[in-house]
Protein backbone atom coordinates (compact mmCIF):
# COMPACT_ATOMS: atom_id res chain seq x y z
CA UNK A 184 0.00 0.00 0.00
CA UNK A 185 2.71 2.45 1.03
CA UNK A 186 4.56 1.75 -2.20
CA UNK A 187 1.43 2.55 -4.18
CA UNK A 188 0.93 5.76 -2.26
CA UNK A 189 4.43 6.99 -3.00
CA UNK A 190 3.87 6.64 -6.69
CA UNK A 191 1.57 9.61 -6.76
CA UNK A 192 3.61 12.62 -7.72
CA UNK A 193 4.55 14.33 -10.94
CA UNK A 194 8.03 13.87 -12.38
CA UNK A 195 9.71 16.05 -14.99
CA UNK A 196 12.50 14.44 -17.00
CA UNK A 197 14.89 16.92 -18.65
CA UNK A 198 17.33 15.65 -21.24
CA UNK A 199 18.27 16.95 -24.66
CA UNK A 200 18.49 13.46 -26.09
CA UNK A 201 15.04 12.33 -27.17
CA UNK A 202 15.88 8.61 -26.85
CA UNK A 203 16.94 9.02 -23.22
CA UNK A 204 13.83 11.05 -22.40
CA UNK A 205 11.69 8.33 -23.89
CA UNK A 206 13.52 5.59 -21.99
CA UNK A 207 13.05 7.41 -18.68
CA UNK A 208 9.44 8.14 -19.52
CA UNK A 209 8.82 4.52 -20.40
CA UNK A 210 10.24 2.89 -17.32
CA UNK A 211 8.99 5.47 -14.82
CA UNK A 212 5.47 5.16 -16.27
CA UNK A 213 5.76 1.37 -16.18
CA UNK A 214 6.62 1.64 -12.49
CA UNK A 215 3.32 3.43 -11.99
CA UNK A 216 4.50 7.05 -11.74
CA UNK A 217 2.07 9.56 -13.15
CA UNK A 218 2.27 12.06 -14.71
CA UNK A 219 5.78 11.80 -16.17
CA UNK A 220 6.48 15.01 -18.10
CA UNK A 221 9.46 15.59 -20.35
CA UNK A 222 11.40 18.62 -21.58
CA UNK A 223 14.17 18.74 -24.20
CA UNK A 224 15.85 21.97 -23.10
CA UNK A 225 16.26 24.55 -20.35
CA UNK A 226 13.53 26.92 -21.53
CA UNK A 227 10.95 24.20 -21.97
CA UNK A 228 11.82 22.72 -18.58
CA UNK A 229 11.56 26.11 -16.83
CA UNK A 230 8.23 26.84 -18.54
CA UNK A 231 6.86 23.50 -17.30
CA UNK A 232 8.13 24.18 -13.79
CA UNK A 233 6.38 27.53 -13.62
CA UNK A 234 3.10 26.33 -15.02
CA UNK A 235 2.69 22.90 -13.39
CA UNK A 236 3.35 21.66 -9.89
CA UNK A 237 6.25 19.19 -10.22
CA UNK A 238 7.23 16.86 -7.36
CA UNK A 239 10.56 15.75 -8.78
CA UNK A 240 12.90 16.89 -11.54
CA UNK A 241 15.34 14.39 -13.03
CA UNK A 242 17.72 16.45 -15.14
CA UNK A 243 20.82 15.68 -17.13
CA UNK A 244 23.64 17.97 -16.08
CA UNK A 245 24.48 18.89 -19.69
CA UNK A 246 21.64 20.50 -21.61
CA UNK A 247 21.94 22.02 -25.05
CA UNK A 248 21.41 25.63 -23.97
CA UNK A 249 22.44 25.52 -20.31
CA UNK A 250 23.19 23.10 -17.49
CA UNK A 251 20.97 21.13 -15.13
CA UNK A 252 22.52 23.11 -12.28
CA UNK A 253 21.50 26.39 -13.90
CA UNK A 254 17.96 25.05 -14.16
CA UNK A 255 18.10 24.18 -10.47
CA UNK A 256 19.43 27.66 -9.60
CA UNK A 257 16.79 29.45 -11.67
CA UNK A 258 14.05 27.31 -10.13
CA UNK A 259 15.19 28.18 -6.61
CA UNK A 260 15.49 31.90 -7.46
CA UNK A 261 11.89 31.80 -8.58
CA UNK A 262 10.67 30.12 -5.45
CA UNK A 263 10.19 26.69 -7.03
CA UNK A 264 11.21 24.10 -4.49
CA UNK A 265 10.78 20.85 -6.47
CA UNK A 266 13.57 18.40 -5.53
CA UNK A 267 16.16 17.62 -8.24
CA UNK A 268 18.07 14.46 -9.10
CA UNK A 269 20.98 15.42 -11.34
CA UNK A 270 22.30 12.87 -13.82
CA UNK A 271 25.97 13.43 -14.56
CA UNK A 272 28.33 11.86 -17.06
CA UNK A 273 31.50 13.16 -15.42
CA UNK A 274 31.39 12.69 -11.69
CA UNK A 275 33.55 15.31 -10.16
CA UNK A 276 33.48 16.66 -6.66
CA UNK A 277 32.91 20.28 -7.71
CA UNK A 278 29.74 19.73 -9.71
CA UNK A 279 28.39 17.36 -7.09
CA UNK A 280 29.09 19.90 -4.36
CA UNK A 281 27.50 22.69 -6.42
CA UNK A 282 24.42 20.60 -7.09
CA UNK A 283 24.03 19.83 -3.41
CA UNK A 284 24.68 23.46 -2.44
CA UNK A 285 21.71 24.54 -4.56
CA UNK A 286 19.59 21.89 -2.95
CA UNK A 287 19.74 18.89 -5.32
CA UNK A 288 18.44 15.85 -3.55
CA UNK A 289 20.80 13.40 -5.19
CA UNK A 290 23.07 12.97 -8.17
CA UNK A 291 23.45 9.81 -10.18
CA UNK A 292 26.37 8.90 -12.42
CA UNK A 293 25.98 7.63 -16.00
CA UNK A 294 25.41 4.94 -17.11
CA UNK A 295 22.30 5.15 -15.00
CA UNK A 296 21.63 2.12 -12.82
CA UNK A 297 17.86 1.76 -13.00
CA UNK A 298 17.47 0.33 -9.51
CA UNK A 299 19.57 3.05 -7.94
CA UNK A 300 17.50 5.70 -9.72
CA UNK A 301 14.21 4.12 -8.69
CA UNK A 302 15.39 3.93 -5.08
CA UNK A 303 16.23 7.60 -5.13
CA UNK A 304 12.92 8.50 -6.81
CA UNK A 305 10.95 6.55 -4.20
CA UNK A 306 12.79 8.27 -1.39
CA UNK A 307 12.32 11.78 -2.80
CA UNK A 308 8.63 11.33 -3.42
CA UNK A 309 8.00 9.81 0.00
CA UNK A 310 9.79 12.71 1.63
CA UNK A 311 7.92 15.20 -0.57
CA UNK A 312 4.60 13.63 0.34
CA UNK A 313 5.36 13.86 4.06
CA UNK A 314 6.54 17.45 3.72
CA UNK A 315 3.38 18.35 1.87
CA UNK A 316 1.21 16.83 4.60
CA UNK A 317 3.16 18.81 7.16
CA UNK A 318 2.83 22.07 5.24
CA UNK A 319 -0.90 21.58 4.69
CA UNK A 320 -1.41 20.87 8.38
CA UNK A 321 0.66 23.91 9.35
CA UNK A 322 -1.22 26.12 6.92
CA UNK A 323 -4.57 24.94 8.24
CA UNK A 324 -3.36 25.55 11.79
CA UNK A 325 -2.13 29.02 10.90
CA UNK A 326 -5.43 29.80 9.20
CA UNK A 327 -7.40 28.77 12.27
CA UNK A 328 -5.04 30.70 14.51
CA UNK A 329 -5.56 33.83 12.42
CA UNK A 330 -9.28 33.24 12.33
CA UNK A 331 -9.50 32.82 16.10
CA UNK A 332 -7.28 35.81 16.57
CA UNK A 333 -9.55 37.86 14.32
CA UNK A 334 -12.65 36.73 16.13
CA UNK A 335 -11.00 37.36 19.50
CA UNK A 336 -9.98 40.86 18.56
CA UNK A 337 -13.05 41.91 16.65
CA UNK A 338 -16.10 40.63 18.53
CA UNK A 339 -18.00 43.17 20.53
CA UNK A 340 -18.31 40.81 23.52
CA UNK A 341 -15.55 41.12 26.10
CA UNK A 342 -13.41 37.98 26.35
CA UNK A 343 -11.05 37.39 29.27
CA UNK A 344 -8.80 34.34 29.68
CA UNK A 345 -7.42 33.49 33.13
CA UNK A 346 -4.98 30.84 34.34
CA UNK A 347 -5.74 28.38 37.14
CA UNK A 348 -4.85 31.01 39.75
CA UNK A 349 -7.21 33.57 38.17
CA UNK A 350 -4.44 35.74 36.71
CA UNK A 351 -5.61 37.41 33.49
CA UNK A 352 -3.45 35.97 30.71
CA UNK A 353 -5.25 37.53 27.75
CA UNK A 354 -8.14 39.88 27.07
CA UNK A 355 -9.53 41.44 23.91
CA UNK A 356 -10.07 45.08 23.01
CA UNK A 357 -13.75 44.93 24.01
CA UNK A 358 -12.78 43.66 27.50
CA UNK A 359 -10.24 46.45 27.94
CA UNK A 360 -12.88 48.98 26.99
CA UNK A 361 -15.44 47.49 29.36
CA UNK A 362 -12.98 47.29 32.26
CA UNK A 363 -11.94 50.91 31.72
CA UNK A 364 -15.45 51.95 32.84
CA UNK A 365 -16.01 49.29 35.46
CA UNK A 366 -12.74 48.04 36.93
CA UNK A 367 -10.05 50.52 35.88
CA UNK A 368 -6.53 49.14 35.86
CA UNK A 369 -7.65 45.55 35.18
CA UNK A 370 -5.37 44.22 32.47
CA UNK A 371 -3.04 41.34 31.63
CA UNK A 372 -1.43 40.07 34.84
CA UNK A 373 -4.21 41.28 37.19
CA UNK A 374 -5.25 38.60 39.65
CA UNK A 375 -9.05 38.43 39.77
CA UNK A 376 -9.04 36.45 43.02
CA UNK A 377 -7.33 39.11 45.05
CA UNK A 378 -8.39 42.29 43.25
CA UNK A 379 -12.16 41.88 42.97
CA UNK A 380 -13.24 43.44 46.21
CA UNK A 381 -16.60 44.96 45.49
CA UNK A 382 -19.57 42.62 45.94
CA UNK A 383 -20.98 43.76 42.62
CA UNK A 384 -18.41 41.79 40.69
CA UNK A 385 -18.09 38.78 42.99
CA UNK A 386 -20.13 36.71 40.49
CA UNK A 387 -17.14 36.88 38.13
CA UNK A 388 -14.88 35.32 40.76
CA UNK A 389 -17.44 32.74 41.94
CA UNK A 390 -18.15 31.49 38.41
CA UNK A 391 -14.47 31.30 37.51
CA UNK A 392 -13.67 29.32 40.65
CA UNK A 393 -16.55 26.94 40.00
CA UNK A 394 -15.39 26.30 36.42
CA UNK A 395 -11.84 25.65 37.58
CA UNK A 396 -13.06 23.22 40.24
CA UNK A 397 -15.58 21.27 38.14
CA UNK A 398 -14.09 21.63 34.65
CA UNK A 399 -17.64 22.37 33.43
CA UNK A 400 -19.27 25.42 31.83
CA UNK A 401 -21.25 27.84 33.93
CA UNK A 402 -23.98 29.08 31.63
CA UNK A 403 -25.32 32.57 31.55
CA UNK A 404 -25.54 34.70 34.65
CA UNK A 405 -26.81 38.26 34.56
CA UNK A 406 -25.89 40.73 37.23
CA UNK A 407 -26.26 44.42 37.89
CA UNK A 408 -23.37 46.76 38.53
CA UNK A 409 -22.38 50.43 38.18
CA UNK A 410 -19.74 52.16 36.12
CA UNK A 411 -17.16 54.37 37.81
CA UNK A 412 -19.33 57.40 37.01
CA UNK A 413 -22.29 55.62 38.57
CA UNK A 414 -24.26 54.55 35.49
CA UNK A 415 -26.18 51.28 35.96
CA UNK A 416 -25.21 48.32 33.78
CA UNK A 417 -26.43 44.76 33.31
CA UNK A 418 -23.73 42.26 32.42
CA UNK A 419 -24.30 38.76 31.11
CA UNK A 420 -21.41 36.34 31.71
CA UNK A 421 -20.70 32.83 30.42
CA UNK A 422 -17.69 30.96 31.78
CA UNK A 423 -15.98 27.87 30.35
CA UNK A 424 -12.87 25.85 31.08
CA UNK A 425 -9.87 26.73 28.95
CA UNK A 426 -8.20 23.51 27.92
CA UNK A 427 -4.84 23.86 26.26
CA UNK A 428 -3.86 20.86 24.17
CA UNK A 429 -7.04 19.04 25.22
CA UNK A 430 -6.15 18.87 28.92
CA UNK A 431 -8.43 20.31 31.62
CA UNK A 432 -7.60 22.63 34.44
CA UNK A 433 -5.35 25.14 32.72
CA UNK A 434 -7.63 28.06 33.17
CA UNK A 435 -10.96 29.53 32.16
CA UNK A 436 -12.51 31.84 29.59
CA UNK A 437 -15.13 34.34 30.53
CA UNK A 438 -17.32 36.06 27.94
CA UNK A 439 -19.01 39.24 29.13
CA UNK A 440 -21.79 40.93 27.21
CA UNK A 441 -23.01 44.37 28.11
CA UNK A 442 -26.79 43.87 27.99
CA UNK A 443 -27.48 47.56 28.48
CA UNK A 444 -26.21 48.35 24.96
CA UNK A 445 -27.62 45.27 23.19
CA UNK A 446 -31.06 46.78 22.74
CA UNK A 447 -29.62 49.98 21.26
CA UNK A 448 -27.51 48.04 18.79
CA UNK A 449 -30.42 45.91 17.66
CA UNK A 450 -32.50 48.96 16.96
CA UNK A 451 -29.88 50.57 14.76
CA UNK A 452 -30.43 48.70 11.49
CA UNK A 453 -28.44 50.41 8.76
CA UNK A 454 -29.75 51.09 5.29
CA UNK A 455 -26.36 52.23 3.99
CA UNK A 456 -22.74 51.58 4.82
CA UNK A 457 -19.88 53.31 2.99
CA UNK A 458 -21.08 53.10 -0.65
CA UNK A 459 -23.38 50.12 0.02
CA UNK A 460 -27.15 50.54 0.00
CA UNK A 461 -29.29 47.82 1.59
CA UNK A 462 -31.05 47.14 4.87
CA UNK A 463 -31.71 43.39 4.60
CA UNK A 464 -30.51 41.03 7.35
CA UNK A 465 -27.85 39.54 5.09
CA UNK A 466 -26.43 43.00 4.36
CA UNK A 467 -26.41 43.86 8.11
CA UNK A 468 -24.22 40.79 8.60
CA UNK A 469 -21.95 41.92 5.73
CA UNK A 470 -21.57 45.41 7.25
CA UNK A 471 -20.69 44.01 10.68
CA UNK A 472 -18.23 41.55 9.15
CA UNK A 473 -16.51 44.35 7.19
CA UNK A 474 -16.29 46.51 10.31
CA UNK A 475 -14.77 43.69 12.32
CA UNK A 476 -12.41 42.40 9.67
CA UNK A 477 -11.44 45.86 8.41
CA UNK A 478 -9.60 46.59 11.65
CA UNK A 479 -7.55 43.42 11.49
CA UNK A 480 -4.67 43.25 9.06
CA UNK A 481 -5.44 39.86 7.51
CA UNK A 482 -5.84 38.84 3.91
CA UNK A 483 -9.50 38.79 2.84
CA UNK A 484 -11.19 37.01 -0.03
CA UNK A 485 -14.45 38.60 -1.18
CA UNK A 486 -16.70 36.22 -3.09
CA UNK A 487 -20.00 36.70 -4.85
CA UNK A 488 -21.64 36.78 -8.23
CA UNK A 489 -20.83 39.52 -10.68
CA UNK A 490 -22.37 42.88 -9.76
CA UNK A 491 -22.93 42.13 -6.05
CA UNK A 492 -20.59 44.90 -4.91
CA UNK A 493 -17.24 43.17 -4.35
CA UNK A 494 -15.35 46.33 -5.24
CA UNK A 495 -17.49 48.29 -2.77
CA UNK A 496 -16.63 45.72 -0.09
CA UNK A 497 -12.91 46.13 -0.78
CA UNK A 498 -13.24 49.91 -0.48
CA UNK A 499 -15.21 49.62 2.75
CA UNK A 500 -12.59 47.24 4.20
CA UNK A 501 -9.84 49.72 3.36
CA UNK A 502 -11.68 52.69 4.87
CA UNK A 503 -12.54 50.70 8.01
CA UNK A 504 -8.85 49.89 8.54
CA UNK A 505 -6.01 51.90 10.03
CA UNK A 506 -4.63 52.13 6.51
CA UNK A 507 -7.45 54.45 5.40
CA UNK A 508 -5.20 57.46 4.90
CA UNK A 509 -2.79 55.47 2.71
CA UNK A 510 -3.40 54.41 -0.90
CA UNK A 511 -5.96 51.84 -2.01
CA UNK A 512 -4.67 50.40 -5.28
CA UNK A 513 -7.23 48.48 -7.33
CA UNK A 514 -6.20 45.99 -10.00
CA UNK A 515 -8.59 44.12 -12.26
CA UNK A 516 -6.44 41.07 -13.03
CA UNK A 517 -8.33 40.36 -16.26
CA UNK A 518 -7.82 43.89 -17.60
CA UNK A 519 -4.03 43.51 -17.83
CA UNK A 520 -2.57 41.05 -20.37
CA UNK A 521 -1.36 37.93 -18.56
CA UNK A 522 2.29 38.41 -19.54
CA UNK A 523 2.32 41.98 -18.18
CA UNK A 524 0.46 41.43 -14.92
CA UNK A 525 3.50 40.06 -13.11
CA UNK A 526 5.63 43.10 -13.85
CA UNK A 527 2.70 45.50 -13.25
CA UNK A 528 2.28 44.05 -9.77
CA UNK A 529 5.86 43.46 -8.73
CA UNK A 530 7.64 45.99 -10.94
CA UNK A 531 10.60 45.23 -13.16
CA UNK A 532 14.20 46.06 -13.74
CA UNK A 533 15.29 47.87 -16.87
CA UNK A 534 16.11 45.37 -19.62
CA UNK A 535 14.40 42.40 -17.96
CA UNK A 536 12.24 41.90 -21.06
CA UNK A 537 11.67 43.55 -24.43
CA UNK A 538 10.09 46.93 -23.83
CA UNK A 539 11.33 47.28 -20.23
CA UNK A 540 13.34 50.41 -21.02
CA UNK A 541 13.51 51.68 -17.44
CA UNK A 542 13.09 50.40 -13.88
CA UNK A 543 9.45 50.41 -12.83
CA UNK A 544 7.87 50.33 -9.39
CA UNK A 545 5.12 47.74 -9.13
CA UNK A 546 1.57 48.37 -7.94
CA UNK A 547 2.32 46.40 -4.77
CA UNK A 548 4.90 49.08 -3.93
CA UNK A 549 2.46 51.87 -4.75
CA UNK A 550 0.16 50.39 -2.13
CA UNK A 551 2.89 50.48 0.56
CA UNK A 552 1.23 51.26 3.88
CA UNK A 553 -2.18 50.78 2.27
CA UNK A 554 -4.22 48.12 0.53
CA UNK A 555 -3.85 46.29 -2.76
CA UNK A 556 -7.17 45.05 -4.15
CA UNK A 557 -6.83 42.26 -6.71
CA UNK A 558 -10.13 41.71 -8.49
CA UNK A 559 -10.81 38.51 -10.48
CA UNK A 560 -7.95 36.74 -8.71
CA UNK A 561 -9.02 33.38 -10.18
CA UNK A 562 -7.64 34.45 -13.55
CA UNK A 563 -3.95 35.00 -12.70
CA UNK A 564 -1.22 32.86 -14.29
CA UNK A 565 0.70 30.11 -12.50
CA UNK A 566 3.81 32.27 -12.27
CA UNK A 567 1.94 35.24 -10.76
CA UNK A 568 0.24 32.85 -8.31
CA UNK A 569 3.67 31.64 -7.22
CA UNK A 570 5.06 35.16 -6.78
CA UNK A 571 2.00 36.29 -4.88
CA UNK A 572 2.23 33.29 -2.58
CA UNK A 573 5.88 34.04 -1.80
CA UNK A 574 4.97 37.65 -1.12
CA UNK A 575 2.20 36.70 1.28
CA UNK A 576 4.45 34.23 3.07
CA UNK A 577 7.54 36.39 3.36
CA UNK A 578 6.30 39.97 2.86
CA UNK A 579 9.21 40.48 0.47
CA UNK A 580 9.30 40.13 -3.30
CA UNK A 581 11.68 40.37 -6.23
CA UNK A 582 10.80 42.76 -9.08
CA UNK A 583 10.92 40.91 -12.42
CA UNK A 584 14.58 40.52 -13.45
CA UNK A 585 15.98 41.72 -10.11
CA UNK A 586 18.01 39.88 -7.47
CA UNK A 587 17.32 42.45 -4.76
CA UNK A 588 14.44 41.63 -2.48
CA UNK A 589 12.03 44.47 -1.62
CA UNK A 590 9.96 44.67 1.54
CA UNK A 591 6.58 46.37 1.67
CA UNK A 592 3.76 46.71 4.13
CA UNK A 593 0.76 46.11 1.89
CA UNK A 594 -2.48 44.44 2.87
CA UNK A 595 -3.86 42.23 0.13
CA UNK A 596 -7.59 41.94 -0.49
CA UNK A 597 -8.81 39.78 -3.35
CA UNK A 598 -12.13 39.08 -5.01
CA UNK A 599 -13.53 36.47 -7.32
CA UNK A 600 -16.83 35.53 -8.86
CA UNK A 601 -15.69 32.03 -9.77
CA UNK A 602 -15.53 29.10 -7.40
CA UNK A 603 -11.84 29.02 -6.47
CA UNK A 604 -12.25 25.63 -4.76
CA UNK A 605 -13.29 24.21 -8.10
CA UNK A 606 -10.21 25.77 -9.71
CA UNK A 607 -8.05 24.19 -7.00
CA UNK A 608 -9.62 20.82 -7.73
CA UNK A 609 -9.02 21.25 -11.44
CA UNK A 610 -5.37 22.08 -10.68
CA UNK A 611 -5.52 25.58 -12.18
CA UNK A 612 -5.26 27.45 -8.87
CA UNK A 613 -2.70 26.68 -6.15
CA UNK A 614 -4.23 25.28 -3.01
CA UNK A 615 -1.59 26.88 -0.76
CA UNK A 616 -2.36 30.30 -2.24
CA UNK A 617 -6.09 29.70 -1.88
CA UNK A 618 -5.64 29.04 1.86
CA UNK A 619 -3.50 32.18 2.22
CA UNK A 620 -6.06 34.34 0.44
CA UNK A 621 -9.19 33.20 2.20
CA UNK A 622 -7.99 33.60 5.78
CA UNK A 623 -11.25 35.50 6.03
CA UNK A 624 -13.94 34.97 3.44
CA UNK A 625 -16.64 37.61 2.93
CA UNK A 626 -19.44 36.23 0.75
CA UNK A 627 -21.74 38.82 -0.81
CA UNK A 628 -25.34 37.68 -1.32
CA UNK A 629 -26.95 37.88 -4.77
CA UNK A 630 -29.72 40.46 -5.15
CA UNK A 631 -32.42 37.78 -5.53
CA UNK A 632 -31.61 36.63 -1.96
CA UNK A 633 -32.37 40.10 -0.56
CA UNK A 634 -35.53 41.07 -2.32
CA UNK A 635 -36.26 43.66 0.32
CA UNK A 636 -33.33 45.75 -0.90
CA UNK A 637 -34.50 46.06 -4.51
CA UNK A 638 -36.75 49.07 -3.99
CA UNK A 639 -34.29 50.77 -1.67
CA UNK A 640 -31.60 50.41 -4.34
CA UNK A 641 -33.99 51.42 -7.12
CA UNK A 642 -34.85 54.60 -5.17
CA UNK A 643 -31.16 55.34 -4.68
CA UNK A 644 -30.42 54.94 -8.40
CA UNK A 645 -33.50 56.97 -9.45
CA UNK A 646 -32.24 59.84 -7.30
CA UNK A 647 -28.70 59.48 -8.66
CA UNK A 648 -29.67 59.41 -12.34
CA UNK A 649 -32.48 61.95 -12.16
CA UNK A 650 -30.00 64.40 -10.63
CA UNK A 651 -27.35 63.53 -13.18
CA UNK A 652 -29.75 63.84 -16.12
CA UNK A 653 -31.65 66.81 -14.63
CA UNK A 654 -35.04 65.04 -14.78
CA UNK A 655 -37.60 65.48 -11.99
CA UNK A 656 -38.37 61.76 -11.56
CA UNK A 657 -39.52 60.80 -8.11
CA UNK A 658 -40.79 57.22 -8.10
CA UNK A 659 -42.07 54.03 -9.66
CA UNK A 660 -45.60 52.98 -10.59
CA UNK A 661 -47.10 49.96 -8.77
CA UNK A 662 -46.72 47.82 -11.91
CA UNK A 663 -43.09 48.83 -12.31
CA UNK A 664 -42.49 47.90 -8.66
CA UNK A 665 -44.11 44.52 -9.28
CA UNK A 666 -41.87 43.93 -12.32
CA UNK A 667 -38.70 44.85 -10.45
CA UNK A 668 -39.45 42.75 -7.38
CA UNK A 669 -40.45 39.76 -9.52
CA UNK A 670 -37.24 39.73 -11.55
CA UNK A 671 -34.43 37.23 -10.93
CA UNK A 672 -31.51 39.72 -11.38
CA UNK A 673 -28.73 37.55 -12.86
CA UNK A 674 -26.55 40.69 -13.15
CA UNK A 675 -27.36 41.71 -9.55
CA UNK A 676 -27.07 45.37 -8.49
CA UNK A 677 -25.13 46.31 -11.62
CA UNK A 678 -28.05 45.10 -13.76
CA UNK A 679 -30.52 47.08 -11.62
CA UNK A 680 -28.33 50.19 -11.87
CA UNK A 681 -28.17 49.97 -15.68
CA UNK A 682 -31.87 49.29 -15.91
CA UNK A 683 -32.79 52.34 -13.81
CA UNK A 684 -30.41 54.54 -15.79
CA UNK A 685 -32.13 53.42 -18.99
CA UNK A 686 -35.58 53.96 -17.45
CA UNK A 687 -34.70 57.48 -16.31
CA UNK A 688 -33.56 58.29 -19.85
CA UNK A 689 -36.77 56.92 -21.38
CA UNK A 690 -39.21 58.25 -18.77
CA UNK A 691 -41.34 61.14 -19.98
CA UNK A 692 -43.15 62.01 -16.75
CA UNK A 693 -42.23 62.02 -13.07
CA UNK A 694 -42.96 58.33 -12.48
CA UNK A 695 -41.17 55.37 -14.04
CA UNK A 696 -43.71 53.00 -15.52
CA UNK A 697 -43.53 49.53 -17.08
CA UNK A 698 -43.11 51.04 -20.54
CA UNK A 699 -39.75 52.44 -19.42
CA UNK A 700 -38.57 48.95 -18.43
CA UNK A 701 -37.20 46.24 -20.74
CA UNK A 702 -40.00 44.12 -22.18
CA UNK A 703 -38.88 40.79 -20.81
CA UNK A 704 -39.17 42.20 -17.29
CA UNK A 705 -42.78 43.15 -17.66
CA UNK A 706 -44.41 40.52 -19.87
CA UNK A 707 -45.58 37.40 -18.10
CA UNK A 708 -43.70 34.44 -19.61
CA UNK A 709 -46.84 32.54 -20.56
CA UNK A 710 -47.85 35.29 -22.95
CA UNK A 711 -44.61 35.77 -24.75
CA UNK A 712 -44.93 34.87 -28.36
CA UNK A 713 -41.53 33.43 -29.18
CA UNK A 714 -41.66 34.45 -32.83
CA UNK A 715 -42.62 38.04 -32.13
CA UNK A 716 -40.31 38.27 -29.17
CA UNK A 717 -37.34 37.97 -31.49
CA UNK A 718 -38.87 39.48 -34.60
CA UNK A 719 -36.73 42.64 -34.48
CA UNK A 720 -33.62 40.62 -33.78
CA UNK A 721 -33.09 38.76 -37.01
CA UNK A 722 -32.62 35.26 -35.68
CA UNK A 723 -29.54 33.60 -37.10
CA UNK A 724 -31.45 30.33 -37.27
CA UNK A 725 -34.80 29.23 -35.98
CA UNK A 726 -34.83 28.94 -32.22
CA UNK A 727 -36.18 25.75 -30.87
CA UNK A 728 -35.51 25.88 -27.18
CA UNK A 729 -37.49 23.78 -24.72
CA UNK A 730 -40.04 26.44 -23.87
CA UNK A 731 -41.25 24.82 -20.66
CA UNK A 732 -37.98 25.63 -18.90
CA UNK A 733 -37.74 29.25 -19.92
CA UNK A 734 -38.53 32.10 -17.58
CA UNK A 735 -38.03 35.79 -18.18
CA UNK A 736 -34.32 35.65 -17.37
CA UNK A 737 -33.74 32.82 -19.78
CA UNK A 738 -35.71 34.62 -22.43
CA UNK A 739 -33.66 37.75 -21.97
CA UNK A 740 -30.42 35.77 -22.21
CA UNK A 741 -31.67 33.88 -25.20
CA UNK A 742 -32.76 37.08 -26.94
CA UNK A 743 -29.41 38.73 -26.35
CA UNK A 744 -27.45 35.67 -27.46
CA UNK A 745 -29.56 35.60 -30.54
CA UNK A 746 -28.93 39.27 -31.23
CA UNK A 747 -25.18 38.64 -30.92
CA UNK A 748 -25.21 35.56 -33.12
CA UNK A 749 -24.25 33.37 -30.14
CA UNK A 750 -21.20 35.47 -29.18
CA UNK A 751 -21.10 35.01 -25.41
CA UNK A 752 -18.63 37.80 -24.64
CA UNK A 753 -20.77 40.33 -26.51
CA UNK A 754 -23.96 39.01 -24.98
CA UNK A 755 -22.50 39.20 -21.46
CA UNK A 756 -21.52 42.82 -22.05
CA UNK A 757 -25.00 43.73 -23.29
CA UNK A 758 -26.64 41.98 -20.35
CA UNK A 759 -24.36 43.75 -17.90
CA UNK A 760 -23.13 40.46 -16.43
CA UNK A 761 -19.74 38.83 -16.70
CA UNK A 762 -18.88 35.92 -18.92
CA UNK A 763 -18.67 33.27 -16.22
CA UNK A 764 -22.14 34.23 -14.93
CA UNK A 765 -23.47 33.92 -18.45
CA UNK A 766 -21.88 30.45 -18.82
CA UNK A 767 -23.52 29.38 -15.58
CA UNK A 768 -26.89 30.65 -16.70
CA UNK A 769 -26.59 28.91 -20.06
CA UNK A 770 -25.95 25.68 -18.18
CA UNK A 771 -28.64 26.33 -15.60
CA UNK A 772 -31.32 26.97 -18.21
CA UNK A 773 -30.03 24.29 -20.51
CA UNK A 774 -29.81 26.72 -23.41
CA UNK A 775 -28.72 24.96 -26.56
CA UNK A 776 -26.04 27.11 -28.20
CA UNK A 777 -26.02 25.04 -31.35
CA UNK A 778 -29.19 26.85 -32.41
CA UNK A 779 -27.11 29.96 -33.12
CA UNK A 780 -24.64 30.32 -35.92
CA UNK A 781 -21.65 30.92 -33.63
CA UNK A 782 -19.35 33.83 -34.41
Ligand SMILES: Nc1ncnc2c1ncn2[C@@H]1O[C@H](COP(=O)(O)OP(=O)(O)OP(=O)(O)O)[C@@H](O)[C@H]1O
Pocket residue numbers: 458459460461487488489490491492493494495496558599600640676677680761
Ligand atom coordinates in the same frame (compact mmCIF):
# COMPACT_ATOMS: atom_id res chain seq x y z
N1 LIG B 1 -25.23 47.24 -2.29
C1 LIG B 1 -24.96 48.14 -3.22
N2 LIG B 1 -25.34 49.40 -3.07
C2 LIG B 1 -25.13 50.35 -4.02
N3 LIG B 1 -24.52 50.10 -5.18
C3 LIG B 1 -24.09 48.86 -5.38
C4 LIG B 1 -24.28 47.82 -4.42
N4 LIG B 1 -23.74 46.68 -4.91
C5 LIG B 1 -23.23 46.99 -6.11
N5 LIG B 1 -23.44 48.30 -6.40
C6 LIG B 1 -23.08 48.98 -7.66
O1 LIG B 1 -23.15 48.00 -8.68
C7 LIG B 1 -22.06 48.12 -9.58
C8 LIG B 1 -21.25 46.84 -9.55
O2 LIG B 1 -20.59 46.72 -8.29
P1 LIG B 1 -19.12 46.12 -8.16
O3 LIG B 1 -18.26 46.58 -9.30
O4 LIG B 1 -18.62 46.37 -6.79
O5 LIG B 1 -19.49 44.58 -8.36
P2 LIG B 1 -18.55 43.33 -8.42
O6 LIG B 1 -19.16 42.31 -7.51
O7 LIG B 1 -17.14 43.76 -8.13
O8 LIG B 1 -18.72 42.85 -9.92
P3 LIG B 1 -17.69 42.05 -10.89
O9 LIG B 1 -17.49 40.69 -10.28
O10 LIG B 1 -18.41 42.00 -12.19
O11 LIG B 1 -16.43 42.87 -10.92
C9 LIG B 1 -21.26 49.33 -9.14
O12 LIG B 1 -21.66 50.45 -9.88
C10 LIG B 1 -21.65 49.49 -7.67
O13 LIG B 1 -21.55 50.83 -7.27
